[in-house]
Structure formats: C-alpha cells, structure tokens
Amino acid sequence: MNRVRSKVLRAPLFFESMDVWFVVVNPVSGGGRGERDWPRIASLLDEAGVEYIHKFAVLKNDVANIVEKAVREGFRKIMVVGGDGSMHEVLNALYGQREVPMNQIVMGIIPVGTGNDWVRHCGIPHNYRSAVEVIRSGRVYGQDLILARYQTAKGVGERVVANIAGIGLDASVIEAVDRAGERGHKGRLTYLGCLIKTVLTHKARPYRIVIDGREQMCDDLFSAAVGNNRFNGGGLEQLPCAVANDGLSEVMILRRLRLSSVPRALWRLLRGRINDIPEVLNCRCRTISFTSDVPRPVELDGELVGYTAVDFVTLPSALQIMIPADSEVWSV
Numbered sequence: 001m002n003r004v005r006s007k008v009l010r011a012p013l014f015f016e017s018m019d020v021w022f023v024v025v026n027p028v029s030g031g032g033r034g035e036r037d038w039p040r041i042a043s044l045l046d047e048a049g050v051e052y053i054h055k056f057a058v059l060k061n062d063v064a065n066i067v068e069k070a071v072r073e074g075f076r077k078i079m080v081v082g083g084d085g086s087m088h089e090v091l092n093a094l095y096g097q098r099e100v101p102m103n104q105i106v107m108g109i110i111p112v113g114t115g116n117d118w119v120r121h122c123g124i125p126h127n128y129r130s131a132v133e134v135i136r137s138g139r140v141y142g143q144d145l146i147l148a149r150y151q152t153a154k155g156v157g158e159r160v161v162a163n164i165a166g167i168g169l170d171a172s173v174i175e176a177v178d179r180a181g182e183r184g185h186k187g188r189l190t191y192l193g194c195l196i197k198t199v200l201t202h203k204a205r206p207y208r209i210v211i212d213g214r215e216q217m218c219d220d221l222f223s224a225a226v227g228n229n230r231f232n233g234g235g236l237e238q239l240p241c242a243v244a245n246d247g248l249s250e251v252m253i254l255r256r257l258r259l260s261s262v263p264r265a266l267w268r269l270l271r272g273r274i275n276d277i278p279e280v281l282n283c284r285c286r287t288i289s290f291t292s293d294v295p296r297p298v299e300l301d302g303e304l305v306g307y308t309a310v311d312f313v314t315l316p317s318a319l320q321i322m323i324p325a326d327s328e329v330w331s332v
Contacts, residue, residue, distance in 0.1 A: 021045075021108070021135070022075040023054035024066060024090055026082035030112040031186065034082055037128070041081060041110055044132045052079065060089055067093035077106050079135065083113010084163060088301040091145070091319065095160045103142065108135045108322040114186045115302065117231035118163045121244065123327040134324050141327075142317030143244045144228045149313075150298045150306040162319065163301045164232045164239060167290055167308060169202045169223030169254070171297035173233075174304055188234030195233065196266065204256035207308075208291040211251070211283060220256035222279070226288060226312045232302075237272040241282065247316040248284040255279040286314045 023045075027035035035056075045052055055070075057063045067078065067090055080090050087109060094102050110131045111119045122143075125131050146161040166174075176194035180186070204220040225238050226249050232238040242250035257265055257279055265277045275282055288311075295307035 018074055018076055019051065020075065021050060021052035021077045021079045022067075022070040023052050023079045023081060024063060024086070025054055025056050026058065026080075026086040026112075027056050028058055029082035029086050030114055033112040034086075037112055038081065041112075041128050041132070044129055045135070048132050048136045050132065050135055054081075063089040064093040064096065068097045068099075071097050071099045071105065076100075076104060077108070079108040079110065081110045081112055083111065084115050084118050084302055086113065087118055087162060088159075088303060091162055092159050095145075095318075102318055103320055106140055106320045106322060108138075110135070115188075115191075115234045117234065118229060118301075120231045120235060121163075121229035121242075122321065122323050124324065134322055137325060138322040139325050139327070140320050141245065141323050143319045143321050144247060144249075145315045145318040146226060146228065146249055147313045147315055148298070148300055148305075148310060150310040151295060151308065152306040157306045159300055159305060160315070160318070161227065161300045161312075163229045164225050164227030165298065165300045165310075165312060166223065166225045166232075167207075167292075167296060167298055167310065168205065168221055169199060170225055170232075171299040171304065172202050173198045174299040174302060175297065177302075178304065188236075191233040191236075199257070199262055199266070200259075205296065206293055209253075210287075210289045212285045212287055218253065218255065221253060221290075222256050223252075223254040224290065225252045226250070228314075236269060238269075238274060240272055240275060245317060246284075247314060248286060249288065249312060249314045251283045251285060251288055253281040255281070288312050 025034055025038055055066050057066050080086050094105055111126055124134055148161055148165055149156055149158050173195050176198050180190050204222040206219045207221045209216055209218055227239050228242050228244050230237050230239050230242050239250045239252055268276050291309040298306050298310045
C-alpha cells in the first residue's frame with residue numbers, strides 16, 4: 001500500500017486535510033465501473049502526485065454521512081468518482097452541512113457514469129488520465145446552483161440542482177427511464193427510446209408560472225426545463241444557451257405539440273436546435289415557480305424527488321469546481 005492511500009486507515013489531522021482530496025467513490029456508478037475502474041483511477045492519482053483518501057458510498061444516506069463527516073474533519077476538497085447522480089448526492093450533502101459555507105469547498109469529478117451530462121458541459125474529459133490532470137492542474141471556478149423547493153408526502157422538500165430540473169414531459173421521461181433501469185437498460189439509447197415513447201402519450205397541462213415575480217398562465221405546458229448547464233439525457237442539448245455562472249437560470253418551456261410536429265421536434269432536439277421548435281419559449285431569470293391543477297412529478301438532475309408546486313431560485317457562484325485550464329464554457 002502506498003503512502004497516500006494508507007491515509008484511509010486513519011482520520012487525518014485538521015491541518016493535514018486542508019490540502020488533501022477526500023474522494024467519494026460510487027462503486028455501482030456506470031454499471032459497476034466505479035468499483036472496477038477505481039484501482040486504475042487511484043493509480044493515476046498517485047502518478048499525478050494527488051494526495052487523497054477515499055471512501056466507497058452506495059446508498060444516499062451513506063453519501064450524506066460520509067461527506068458531512070469529511071467536512072467536519074477539515075477536508076475542503078471533495079472529489080466524486082461517479083456520474084451525475086453521484087454528483088447530485090454529494091452536492092446536496094455539501095449544501096446540507098453547516099460546518100462551513102458551501103463555496104469554501106472545492107469539488108472535482110472523475111466521470112464513470114452513464115450520462116455524464118454535467119461534466120460534458122464543463123468540458124471535463126471522460127478519459128481518466130485527462131480527468132486526473134484537471135484535478136492536478138485545472139482552474140477553480142464558481143458555478144451557479146439552483147435551489148428547488150417542492151412538495152413531498154412529508155411536506156416541503158429542498159435540494160440544489162447543478163444541471164437541469166424538469167416538469168411535465170421531462171419528469172415523465174425520467175419515470176420511464178427509471179423503469180427501464182430496473183430491467184437493466186441504461187445509457188443514451190435507453191433515454192432516447194423512453195423519450196420517443198413518452199412524447200407520443202404525454203399530455204399538455206395547465207400551469208401557473210411566476211417568473212421573477214411576474215405571473216402568467218400557460219394552458220398547454222407540455223414540458224419545462226430549468227438549469228444552468230446545456231445537456232441532459234446523455235448528451236442531448238436541452239438548454240443550448242445555458243451559462244453556468246451568469247447568476248441566472250435558463251428556462252425552456254415547450255407548449256403542446258401536434259402529433260405531426262413530433263418527428264421535426266425530435267430531430268431538432270437531436271441536432272442541438274431545440275430552440276428552433278416553434279412551440280418552445282425561452283427566458284433567463286433568477287426565480288421561477290410552477291403550480292399545477294393537481295400535483296405533478298418534479299425531477300432534479302435526473303432524479304424524481306417530489307411534486308408541484310415547485311419553486312426554483314438561482315444561487316450565484318454557490319459551487320467551486322475544478323474545470324480544465326482551457327475551458328471556454330463560462331461567460332464571466
């Protein structure tokens with residue numbers, strides 16, 4: 001066992017942990033790649049001279065407890081070896097802890113998931129060696145997050161979003177993807193298949209929308225997405241104009257589609273031209289809320305969490321992340 005990895009056997013002193021990465025490994029991420037590829041990733045971290053300790057975490061409660069304990073012990077650098085779901089859980093563990101403000105913690109990621117939409121927007125390579133190089137010599141930048149408040153069976157839920165949140169068709173597709181995942185089907189092709197099947201059966205519904213305090217009705221909302229990253233569903237550009245650090249959230253509202261318009265709309269989505277669909281409305285805002293006639297599902301970063309009514313609030317530069325030194329995805 002080498003010098004760095006041996007630190008996993010003991011709790012580091014506070015003054016030691018400030019410059020040591022705490023690595024959260026999701027062993028089931030990417031269909032088990034997290035566990036299979038961890039020895040190789042660990043070797044690359046050692047080779048690059050990155051000091052770290054690591055913990056495996058599978059259950060959501062494990063992630064929250066592990067991350068909160070790491071922050072209490074003085075770690076201010078948290079690395080995720082996983083996918084978008086793992087990133088979402090670690091982010092919310094950091095948001096939920098009360099030891100230090102979240103923006104005093106730097107995050108990094110080695111992508112091993114199936115979608116990896118967050119890292120795609122940030123320009124973080126999927127190649128492990130290149131991703132480790134970002135950890136070693138990338139830049140720290142502030143990304144906006146979105147605070148979502150929604151309804152659950154136990155009351156109001158609250159989570160932060162790093163990528164994209166959705167209602168309407170968006171949430172219905174995630175329901176279908178989850179069912180497919182239970183049968184062992186994952187990845188972009190599965191998402192596309194679920195999208196095509198769901199878009200043919202999903203119905204538009206009325207919503208009351210409040211954008212930065214201005215109220216309006218949408219009688220035929222088919223789908224809506226709120227986020228500050230471009231990609232969803234394993235590389236589909238759902239918010240092609242989104243910017244990660246402008247202090248605003250990008251909003252896409254898709255109104256009712258005629259059946260004859262579906263093939264054209266899907267083609268434009270696949271080509272990164274969703275905003276060319278005539279039924280699409282766009283805006284940027286600091287706050288937005290959706291209220292429906294009956295509770296309807298809400299998804300955050302690809303996870304179904306609750307129901308409408310739902311409020312979204314932009315949190316400027318709430319997340320400090322490692323991105324490639326030559327990344328050009330940031331506006332300011």
